[in-house]
Amino acid sequence: MTLEIIIFIAAILLGIVIYWRESQGNKIYRFFNKLMNSKELQMKPTDKKGFVFKQNFILRLVYISVFFLVGILITQFLMPIGIAAVSLFVSMIVGTLIGTYIAGAIFKSSEIIEEQTESIEEKFEEVIEKGKDFIEDFQTKEVEEVKLPKEKSKEETKSARERLKDKGLL
Structure with missing residues (x-):
């Protein structure tokens, strides 16, 4: 089981390397073509x-x-020991396929990031400008809206006793 996991991880890495090499140049495929x-x-x-x-x-x-x-055929010819079991063969194939798709996703995401880098910078600058405008508007509105209420002088306010008398409770 441990050998299969090691081979599976190695196959994923091999798939990534194969995909990357073919993205750089496809001379072998052109030759067979x-x-x-x-x-x-x-x-x-x-x-x-x-x-x-x-x-x-x-x-x-x-x-x-x-x-x-x-x-596997070359390995069997050189070393006639039965190391090329079916489960190892399947692990290698599936791992390599997964590795190629992982590499494809990495390449695709890096292309998208490169394309969007300039627009993201522009959008970020716009957001900063809007934020500055919002803060300025907020500060001016706050100054206009917040007016301290005038304190009534003691002469204008009635005492509690006087208010109760006005209501007829005393």
Whole structure:
């Protein structure tokens, strides 16, 4: 079980590395594309698609499975010990798929952040200006609204006894 977890985490990291490498350049995919397709069906020079980069789920699963199958066959040929069990094979494939999707999410979020950085700065400056205006308006309204009530002089106020007399209670 521990070996499977270690292989699973390593496969996630491998998936991230594979996705990142293919986002930088897809020379191996272009080579196989030129080898297998006619001149009319070959990729355009501006196309960035790779084995896992900008590929749909099914083809990504097939390419990763073939990659690990070839790796396991080479390992079995070099060391005839049964280390390539089915559960390890599945852990490697699933981990690599998850790693490619994690890398895709990271790339997508970094692109969005780069696009929105300038607009966020502008919005932040607008919010600061609005906040300053709000504080200024609040301070001027507060000064206008808050007027100290005039204290009545002692001559104008009646004592409690006089008020009770006025009401007829004394």
